Amino acid sequence: MTGKTLFEKVWERNTVTEEAPDRPAILHVGLHLVHEVTSPQAFTVLKERGLKVRRPDLTLATIDHSVPTLPPGPDGELPYATEAAKHQVETLRQNCREHGIELLDLDDPRRGIVHMVGPELGRTHPGRVVVCGDSHTSTHGAFGALAFGIGTTEVGHVLATQCLFQRKPKTYRVHFEGQLTDGVTAKDMALAVIARLGMDGGTGYVLEYTGEAVEALSMEGRMTLCNLSIEAGARAGMVAPDETTFAYLKGRPGAPDDLDAAVRSWSELRSDPDATYDASVTLDASAITPMGTYGVSPHEAAGLGGSVPEGTASDVALGYMGVHEGQELSSIKVDRVFVGSCTNGRIEDLRLAASILRGRRVDEKVRMLVVPGSEAVKREAETEGLDAVFREAGAEWREPGCSMCIAMNGDRGEPGELVVSTSNRNFRGRQGEGVRTVLASPATAAASAVTGHLTDPRTLGAEA
Amino acid sequence: MIEAFTKLTSKTIVLPQTNIDTDQIIPARFLTTTDRDGLGDFAFRDWRFDQHGNKMAHPLNARDPEAVKVIVAGDNFGCGSSREHAPWALTALGFRAVISSSFGDIFRSNALKNGLLPVQVDPVTLRLLMECDGHEVTIYLEEEELRFGNHVVPFLTEPFSRKCLLEGRDTLGVLLGAVADIEAFEADQGAF
Numbered sequence: 001m002t003g004k005t006l007f008e009k010v011w012e013r014n015t016v017t018e019e020a021p022d023r024p025a026i027l028h029v030g031l032h033l034v035h036e037v038t039s040p041q042a043f044t045v046l047k048e049r050g051l052k053v054r055r056p057d058l059t060l061a062t063i064d065h066s067v068p069t070l071p072p073g074p075d076g077e078l079p080y081a082t083e084a085a086k087h088q089v090e091t092l093r094q095n096c097r098e099h100g101i102e103l104l105d106l107d108d109p110r111r112g113i114v115h116m117v118g119p120e121l122g123r124t125h126p127g128r129v130v131v132c133g134d135s136h137t138s139t140h141g142a143f144g145a146l147a148f149g150i151g152t153t154e155v156g157h158v159l160a161t162q163c164l165f166q167r168k169p170k171t172y173r174v175h176f177e178g179q180l181t182d183g184v185t186a187k188d189m190a191l192a193v194i195a196r197l198g199m200d201g202g203t204g205y206v207l208e209y210t211g212e213a214v215e216a217l218s219m220e221g222r223m224t225l226c227n228l229s230i231e232a233g234a235r236a237g238m239v240a241p242d243e244t245t246f247a248y249l250k251g252r253p254g255a256p257d258d259l260d261a262a263v264r265s266w267s268e269l270r271s272d273p274d275a276t277y278d279a280s281v282t283l284d285a286s287a288i289t290p291m292g293t294y295g296v297s298p299h300e301a302a303g304l305g306g307s308v309p310e311g312t313a314s315d316v317a318l319g320y321m322g323v324h325e326g327q328e329l330s331s332i333k334v335d336r337v338f339v340g341s342c343t344n345g346r347i348e349d350l351r352l353a354a355s356i357l358r359g360r361r362v363d364e365k366v367r368m369l370v371v372p373g374s375e376a377v378k379r380e381a382e383t384e385g386l387d388a389v390f391r392e393a394g395a396e397w398r399e400p401g402c403s404m405c406i407a408m409n410g411d412r413g414e415p416g417e418l419v420v421s422t423s424n425r426n427f428r429g430r431q432g433e434g435v436r437t438v439l440a441s442p443a444t445a446a447a448s449a450v451t452g453h454l455t456d457p458r459t460l461g462a463e464a
Numbered sequence: 465m466i467e468a469f470t471k472l473t474s475k476t477i478v479l480p481q482t483n484i485d486t487d488q489i490i491p492a493r494f495l496t497t498t499d500r501d502g503l504g505d506f507a508f509r510d511w512r513f514d515q516h517g518n519k520m521a522h523p524l525n526a527r528d529p530e531a532v533k534v535i536v537a538g539d540n541f542g543c544g545s546s547r548e549h550a551p552w553a554l555t556a557l558g559f560r561a562v563i564s565s566s567f568g569d570i571f572r573s574n575a576l577k578n579g580l581l582p583v584q585v586d587p588v589t590l591r592l593l594m595e596c597d598g599h600e601v602t603i604y605l606e607e608e609e610l611r612f613g614n615h616v617v618p619f620l621t622e623p624f625s626r627k628c629l630l631e632g633r634d635t636l637g638v639l640l641g642a643v644a645d646i647e648a649f650e651a652d653q654g655a656f
């Protein structure tokens with residue numbers, strides 16, 4: 001008998017009924033995260049059918065996508081971008097009340113982006129299935145959970161039954177040899193993976209990240225890495241839980257009461273030495289340098305010391321971005337910088353950006369927005385004085401939310417502007433109509449804000 | 465309930481770009497709705513309308529929705545976000561099928577649940593289809609066959625989704641039928 005992969009072990013633990021040729025498996029969901037954008041139509045289906053939420057105790061709701069990041073105005077009203085956005089938030093409140101679902105509302109000190117709050121509250125556990133109507137649910141795979149995004153119909157399925165139909169995906173091992181060098185981050189690792197696999201190289205697979213460089217990452221870094229798995233088309237990304245994971249969970253309100261017993265059970269969640277994967281790739285971690293994208297898909301990424309490679313992005317993509325093959329990435333001019341999102345809106349990310357900005361100024365032609373991913377991150381950053389660093393450098397410091405990652409709440413660029421963004425998608429129009437996006441790490445974003453052009457943060461002394 | 469899909473004869477519209485992501489299919493700023501219906505105006509919004517809301521010259525605007533219900537698109541159609549608003553917007557615009565050489569995972573799953581059939585063909589067939597923009601194709605779901613000109617091309621659909629589509633049945637009912645199994649699983653599940 002051959003060994004099992006981490007994914008297979010987690011899959012087995014949560015399978016209610018096995019898959020058959022004419023019927024997918026039924027998987028049980030251990031944590032269902034809900035937000036305002038992808039849930040209203042699912043609650044409507046429940047209502048139409050007279051169904052209740054089956055396990056409110058395994059469901060957690062938050063408000064993040066369409067919420068303003070500016071504080072309430074003089075009238076005490078939040079400056080919603082549209083009435084529709086406000087109505088959507090109100091609808092979520094009503095649905096949560098009706099079904100007894102815990103909602104982290106706007107005045108809740110635990111609120112934040114949906115993929116921030118699960119881990120922060122200790123609700124994301126190794127070995128469980130975590131789903132949410134949001135593709136970056138893959139973030140939670142950092143804990144050795146099987147975590148993936150679902151559509152709104154499936155949100156309804158999980159609300160009504162705590163389960164969903166799933167075909168078993170294939171497994172893909174992404175192995176890193178060696179260690180990262182100074183100034184290179186998990187975001188750079190992730191962009192290197194996507195550049196290697198291509199935009200759909202991971203389609204149909206669950207990625208498992210392994211190797212020294214992965215083990216050396218903090219939970220924050222692992223979350224960044226897993227978050228971006230979907231950008232290579234993968235269903236999910238996973239990292240085997242270890243001491244770093246257990247230490248992170250310890251003392252968090254949602255962690256199991258008997259943590260020692262939980263850790264004994266979770267310690268079994270690692271791929272056996274003789275486990276086989278359907279595909280695998282090895283990357284040299286020590287060769288990765290700070291990365292940036294030059295096209296309109298996250299896989300169109302290259303090291304910042306290089307130039308736009310030939311024959312990788314379409315003319316349409318390069319035309320949209322206003323770059324050409326052979327152009328040095330460092331020559332790309334920057335109008336705006338966004339630090340935030342569930343990819344890079346955690347405390348480590350803000351510390352990193354602040355370490356570059358301390359004692360420096362954002363270039364006068366650049367507007368920089370820093371948006372903490374959650375209330376907890378905001379509090380921590382303010383305790384450490386990071387907000388003051390950002391403000392003194394000339395950046396704006398905002399309230400938590402998705403903000404310019406998806407530009408639904410009014411935070412967006414103007415047509416033609418180029419934004420260096422720590423988020424996860426550089427699709428055309430993602431940050432506003434006609435806006436051009438370069439994805440990069442918080443260090444690169446901060447360095448680029450200072451110089452006004454895309455900049456390798458190591459040239460400004462980044463070390464993290 | 466979803467609209468059953470058995471056989472569809474329709475002309476095609478070719479969108480040759482690869483990696484058409486869900487932000488192209490429906491930009492995020494239209495996701496503040498709490499409804500499923502009425503999203504047709506927002507489908508491919510930034511391809512069809514300029515920044516002032518005026519229609520631009522685009523084949524999607526010139527198309528006859530009664531006659532053209534099938535999109536032929538470049539590889540990796542529907543990559544990106546999990547928004548089910550993407551198939552909602554496409555069906556609201558009158559589309560019933562998308563033919564491509566591959567699809568984003570979540571988009572495929574969402575499309576199947578909304579009576580929008582993703583038809584995955586090999587790259588050679590896709591190239592042939594791209595060369596005959598506006599031609600007629602017939603899709604037989606029971607037989608899993610795509611016919612155009614004198615070509616007969618097989619395609620595969622996940623069997624359970626196919627059955628549900630053929631019968632116009634949604635999957636929630638089936639899942640609700642498994643509640644006894646789910647309860648047994650939960651009673652048995654370890655604490656961690």
Ligand code: SF4
Binds near residue numbers: 113342
């Ligand atoms: S920050 Fe961006 S990717 Fe993350 S949940 Fe919000 S919109 Fe989605």
